[in-house]
Amino acid sequence: MTAAHDAASIWAILGSVMDPEVPVLSVVELGIVRDVTVDERGAVTVSVTPTYSGCPAMQIIERDIVTALASGGWRDARVRTVYSPAWTTDWIGDDARRKLKEFGIAPPPLPGSAVSDAELVPLRRRSPLVTCPYCGSDHTTVRSEFGTTACKAVMFCDRCHQPFELFKAF
Amino acid sequence: MDDATRAALVQYLLRCGDDRLVLGHRLSEWCGHAPILEEDIALANLALDLIGHATLLLKLAGETEGAGRDEDALAYLREAIDFRNILMAELPKGDFAFTIMRQFLFSVASLYQLEALVRSTHAELRSIATKALKETRYHVRHAGEWALKLGDGTEESHARAQAALDALWRFAGEMFLMDEADERLVRAGIAPDLAPLEPKWRAQVTDVIERATLSVPASGYMQRGGRVGRHTEHLGHMLSEMQILQRSYPGAIW
Numbered sequence: 001m002t003a004a005h006d007a008a009s010i011w012a013i014l015g016s017v018m019d020p021e022v023p024v025l026s027v028v029e030l031g032i033v034r035d036v037t038v039d040e041r042g043a044v045t046v047s048v049t050p051t052y053s054g055c056p057a058m059q060i061i062e063r064d065i066v067t068a069l070a071s072g073g074w075r076d077a078r079v080r081t082v083y084s085p086a087w088t089t090d091w092i093g094d095d096a097r098r099k100l101k102e103f104g105i106a107p108p109p110l111p112g113s114a115v116s117d118a119e120l121v122p123l124r125r126r127s128p129l130v131t132c133p134y135c136g137s138d139h140t141t142v143r144s145e146f147g148t149t150a151c152k153a154v155m156f157c158d159r160c161h162q163p164f165e166l167f168k169a170f
Numbered sequence: 171m172d173d174a175t176r177a178a179l180v181q182y183l184l185r186c187g188d189d190r191l192v193l194g195h196r197l198s199e200w201c202g203h204a205p206i207l208e209e210d211i212a213l214a215n216l217a218l219d220l221i222g223h224a225t226l227l228l229k230l231a232g233e234t235e236g237a238g239r240d241e242d243a244l245a246y247l248r249e250a251i252d253f254r255n256i257l258m259a260e261l262p263k264g265d266f267a268f269t270i271m272r273q274f275l276f277s278v279a280s281l282y283q284l285e286a287l288v289r290s291t292h293a294e295l296r297s298i299a300t301k302a303l304k305e306t307r308y309h310v311r312h313a314g315e316w317a318l319k320l321g322d323g324t325e326e327s328h329a330r331a332q333a334a335l336d337a338l339w340r341f342a343g344e345m346f347l348m349d350e351a352d353e354r355l356v357r358a359g360i361a362p363d364l365a366p367l368e369p370k371w372r373a374q375v376t377d378v379i380e381r382a383t384l385s386v387p388a389s390g391y392m393q394r395g396g397r398v399g400r401h402t403e404h405l406g407h408m409l410s411e412m413q414i415l416q417r418s419y420p421g422a423i424w
């Protein structure tokens with residue numbers, strides 16, 4: 001087998017490892033798998049970057065990756081944590097954004113679409129346009145920028161009166 | 171890297187790491203006790219970020235020191251006298267206004283420090299700072315918006331916010347203190363000079379305090395000592411709780 005073939009088969013396995021906190025997205029779709037290498041003895045190194053510095057799911061993700069690769073025949077696998085370049089929601093692709101929305105989580109505002117806050121502490125927040133994943137209304141407000149996980153904010157839809165989560169731009 | 175620079179870097183990383191570990195632990199004390207559910211979750215999130223930053227900084231401190239101590243050994247097996255955090259971080263959590271005002275004063279200073287560290291000549295420190303900086307912007311906004319709400323809120327929230335600010339002010343200056351270790355790192359391009367950051371911090375903090383209809387306390391005597399291990403009595407009590415599991419069951423994991 002060629003090295004390219006090996007790498008492709010590993011990426012395919014990683015595509016089946018779901019994020020424990022956002023279970024509709026794989027670790028590949030989330031953009032946290034940065035690199036895969038296989039040495040001449042067949043030892044695999046997967047480079048993973050955390051979404052947030054204190055992400056408590058990292059250990060579970062590491063374990064899930066090693067377990068999935070082992071059942072795919074890659075018994076000598078390890079996960080390397082890398083911090084640079086820092087993860088950004090810009091690495092979440094279109095297909096993954098659609099899956100988030102279907103799951104009831106508003107996808108992160110697109111790069112460049114977020115209204116940047118010129119002031120560090122604005123008196124009135126000019127929120128980027130966030131669409132309610134349930135009714136599609138733009139009349140939504142931020143309840144808290146800190147949600148059930150570090151990567152999500154708590155939103156409220158003023159039209160259908162449904163609270164929902166937003167994958168915040170980061 | 172020569173030995174003196176290495177020793178200075180270990181000190182610097184302990185100082186930065188301990189600030190975040192101790193403050194993060196204080197924030198975690200709000201879990202289940204915050205005034206509203208959203209804030210309970212927010213404060214726990216902030217705690218997680220800060221403890222995450224501390225983990226990275228203390229890990230690097232242990233590796234730089236080369237004495238076989240990892241981030242857990244540094245967090246759980248040191249005595250109060252060996253901690254290098256600023257005194258402001260270890261003060262009891264107080265009421266919600268106190269916690270918010272402390273977060274605000276600290277987060278703004280941290281933001282400017284991290285912005286400068288992104289240009290450090292030390293590659294690992296640079297990547298930690300790049301990551302932490304993104305999170306810290308959210309911290310500043312969270313605390314700043316609450317500062318505005320509390321200061322310009324009810325009579326009681328205003329009074330509590332002002333009392334918190336008055337109590338904290340004499341501790342804030344320690345964030346910008348520098349000694350020979352810091353100066354050595356500034357010369358090596360590893361750590362930023364804190365002197366120019368202080369007026370920047372003061373301007374930003376003053377702007378929010380005034381918009382919050384609060385008054386900037388008069389500058390006077392400044393408390394110090396944390397950076398060299400002279401702490402208030404509060405740190406020992408906090409550590410006894412934070413460290414009890416590793417002290418009672420050494421090496422316990424979960």
